[in-house]
Amino acid sequence: MGRPASYDGVALVAPFSTNYQRYSIDTAHHWIATALRGSLRAAGIGPADLDGFSVSSFTLFPDTAVGLTQHLGLCPRWLDHIPMGGASAGVALRRAARAIQAGDAEIIACVAGDTNHIDSFRQLLSSFSRFAMDASYPYGYGGPNASFALLTDRYMTDYGASRADFGHICVAQRENALRNPNAVMKKPLSMEQYLAARPIAEPIALFDCVMPCAGAEAFLVMSEDAARARNLPYARLSAAIERHNAHATDPIQLRGGWTMDVDVLWEQAGLGPGDMDLVQTYDDYPVISVMQIEDLGFCAKGEGAAFLRARDLTIAGDFPHNTSGGQLSAGQAGAAGGFIGMVEAIRQVTGQAGETQVRDARTASVSGFGMINFDRGLCSSAAVLSTGALA
Amino acid sequence: MTQPIAPPPKKNPQVRSQSPTRPPEVRSRAAMHLTAAAAEGRFSLQRCGECGVVQYPPRDACGACLSTDLPWEDMPEGGTVLAETTVHASPRLYFRERMPWRSGTVQLDAGPTVLAHLHGDVPRHARVRIQARLDHSGQGVLIALPAQDTPNMEDDPLMRALSADPKHRRVLITDARSPHALALTRALRQAGAAMIFAGEPEGWRPYPQRAALEAEGVEILPMDVTDTISVQKLAGEIGGKTDILINTAQFLRPGGVLDRGDTGFARDELEVNYLGLMRLAQAFGPGMAARTADGVNSAIAWVNLLSAGALCNAQPFGSFSASQAGAYSLTQSLRAEFRSSGLRVMNVFFGPTEDDSWYQPLPPPRVTSSALARAVVNGLQRGLEDVWCGDIAMDLRDRFRRDPKVLEREMTMGGEGA
Numbered sequence: 001m002g003r004p005a006s007y008d009g010v011a012l013v014a015p016f017s018t019n020y021q022r023y024s025i026d027t028a029h030h031w032i033a034t035a036l037r038g039s040l041r042a043a044g045i046g047p048a049d050l051d052g053f054s055v056s057s058f059t060l061f062p063d064t065a066v067g068l069t070q071h072l073g074l075c076p077r078w079l080d081h082i083p084m085g086g087a088s089a090g091v092a093l094r095r096a097a098r099a100i101q102a103g104d105a106e107i108i109a110c111v112a113g114d115t116n117h118i119d120s121f122r123q124l125l126s127s128f129s130r131f132a133m134d135a136s137y138p139y140g141y142g143g144p145n146a147s148f149a150l151l152t153d154r155y156m157t158d159y160g161a162s163r164a165d166f167g168h169i170c171v172a173q174r175e176n177a178l179r180n181p182n183a184v185m186k187k188p189l190s191m192e193q194y195l196a197a198r199p200i201a202e203p204i205a206l207f208d209c210v211m212p213c214a215g216a217e218a219f220l221v222m223s224e225d226a227a228r229a230r231n232l233p234y235a236r237l238s239a240a241i242e243r244h245n246a247h248a249t250d251p252i253q254l255r256g257g258w259t260m261d262v263d264v265l266w267e268q269a270g271l272g273p274g275d276m277d278l279v280q281t282y283d284d285y286p287v288i289s290v291m292q293i294e295d296l297g298f299c300a301k302g303e304g305a306a307f308l309r310a311r312d313l314t315i316a317g318d319f320p321h322n323t324s325g326g327q328l329s330a331g332q333a334g335a336a337g338g339f340i341g342m343v344e345a346i347r348q349v350t351g352q353a354g355e356t357q358v359r360d361a362r363t364a365s366v367s368g369f370g371m372i373n374f375d376r377g378l379c380s381s382a383a384v385l386s387t388g389a390l391a
Numbered sequence: 392m393t394q395p396i397a398p399p400p401k402k403n404p405q406v407r408s409q410s411p412t413r414p415p416e417v418r419s420r421a422a423m424h425l426t427a428a429a430a431e432g433r434f435s436l437q438r439c440g441e442c443g444v445v446q447y448p449p450r451d452a453c454g455a456c457l458s459t460d461l462p463w464e465d466m467p468e469g470g471t472v473l474a475e476t477t478v479h480a481s482p483r484l485y486f487r488e489r490m491p492w493r494s495g496t497v498q499l500d501a502g503p504t505v506l507a508h509l510h511g512d513v514p515r516h517a518r519v520r521i522q523a524r525l526d527h528s529g530q531g532v533l534i535a536l537p538a539q540d541t542p543n544m545e546d547d548p549l550m551r552a553l554s555a556d557p558k559h560r561r562v563l564i565t566d567a568r569s570p571h572a573l574a575l576t577r578a579l580r581q582a583g584a585a586m587i588f589a590g591e592p593e594g595w596r597p598y599p600q601r602a603a604l605e606a607e608g609v610e611i612l613p614m615d616v617t618d619t620i621s622v623q624k625l626a627g628e629i630g631g632k633t634d635i636l637i638n639t640a641q642f643l644r645p646g647g648v649l650d651r652g653d654t655g656f657a658r659d660e661l662e663v664n665y666l667g668l669m670r671l672a673q674a675f676g677p678g679m680a681a682r683t684a685d686g687v688n689s690a691i692a693w694v695n696l697l698s699a700g701a702l703c704n705a706q707p708f709g710s711f712s713a714s715q716a717g718a719y720s721l722t723q724s725l726r727a728e729f730r731s732s733g734l735r736v737m738n739v740f741f742g743p744t745e746d747d748s749w750y751q752p753l754p755p756p757r758v759t760s761s762a763l764a765r766a767v768v769n770g771l772q773r774g775l776e777d778v779w780c781g782d783i784a785m786d787l788r789d790r791f792r793r794d795p796k797v798l799e800r801e802m803t804m805g806g807e808g809a
Binding site (some may be wrong): 125251 | 422448475477479482495507
């Protein structure tokens, strides 16, 4: 595999998160517009200055990014639609960064957002993918709960992880979420409550599952020169990878596509896992966070649970993880669930995270995982961010 | 170990009957092939015609070599459970009403990994047998059964949901005079049917098996499928407790078009074989379709006994074959109309029978009534849609599938003429 060019000169600015709402009577258009405006305002930029636009959403139908340009009054010369769920942010960022480097666009907004109407989650599941329609939805699943239950069951069997190990992740994230005013979950969670929760799809119980909600996340990509000219705090993109349908012949998913590209990631970053000040993993279920910790090289395969158990995952801890509470405690706003870690990481390394700020955070890894097309997640992405200019 | 189902208590007429709900029905066209095989009780997957890799889920191009040559092939049933879950929450009403629901990831001996419903007697990470079954939406799904049969395994809630098992159910045989009525009665009794009704046309006319049917405890009630009033009357009496209807009424005479001087027999054939089916369906169908979620003895299946001549005209029964083709087409309409209720329509196709005197001049092989009855009960227990009973029916099916025009030409061979 050839060595990809660096992402030098690219700046990530103006991270913005809307509040998250359990149910919304508004549309995805509303939420995406809200996040876009928030991000543009933070950068002091008007919609007319925007010449690139990238969107991720599940509930825009019948619109795509194209319809949004007219709806929102944008006139970009570079347009992208990333239907990759939890891996969206890393993928959107890679593409946007290259467009900036090549001069195809000067300011690109990357936005992800979805609404959550009563019953819209059920309808989304029923038409999620052809393989799901043919081979998983008819088996009572109605979503990824059971798919992840199966992976979790096998992971626990093969590597000896316990429910309490997963609880350690969930409980710490709830503590982090209590400092995030946008989070849906407002009450503390104890290990006793975690372990006593009602089963949803054994071995997965209530607090292993994200709460579908409405919300949106956005950030801007421009050149470092442009960011400096506008006096904006920014993050550098030190490295980024993506991979799709990796390890297709594994009978059940116990590793993700990160394993294929992890060496490229750290080599490009010029950093290693031990250099990270904080870690944002995609966490629709805790087992997948554990897999990311392993597959990104923080520890060996099968040792993720023990690795995390030995560490304090809260904001002030020795291994700050999903500092805004992640999806498990902030909520899963559809495709914005793929952005929540990225937007929070930009805030962290630019010193704009406020209540959730990790002290002296200069580096962060952000990984994404998405699209249970049938029995496993197909898309994986990861990025390493570092401080460009602090707020 | 599966607990045997107890006979259901008498129904409280003041309690609302559950509305039927269904598992998801939508499938890709490719996936319908799995359903088509399941309709006959076969487990079939695609195997790439070029590289030989077995595919799942069903595809339009090989996931290994991009070939679009993906013929369906019956697969070995063995597999190993890699992981399992018991689902306690689902946004789908059908499953919500049946929680907790067990399913698992199964690595097939044939190659791919599948998701399957897990039978309650399957131990963790065990060897299993995979079957394809039709679910309540009439679509094929995979189930994993214990490697060896276990006691009462057919009483597992999963098996009840994916079959039309006569156990504890009440059955109406529409024509007690049918040469197959007695054999059907015995087979159904053996399968645990709770009650058997039989319709009797022209009660004033004696027939030998009446006493034997009575001795088997069959409740014989007047009904003539050519008489709308009599069909409606019986539906009014027992329609609410008919869980399985087996239409045995059939008018059979030899002859085609030219060797009959008039349309008399043809009219009888249509009255009984086509319109009789329609009368029965109009009288019994709506009530049965409303009772498909009614517990252990819910309405579950509509069974038609059809001549294999329904597929292709079979001499010397030319006109009769035409009535069977009409009836067959009508059963397809019934299937579509019953679909949203989950009421199953099972067609049992058979060739000349031993016990029907009109087939006497034909050479063997022939189907005995007890073989036909076994095929009906077995088909119900496996939840089939199409059952092919006897060598001739299977031969016709295979030839029809190979090339319907060739079959027609073979079946319409002329004698030496001028």
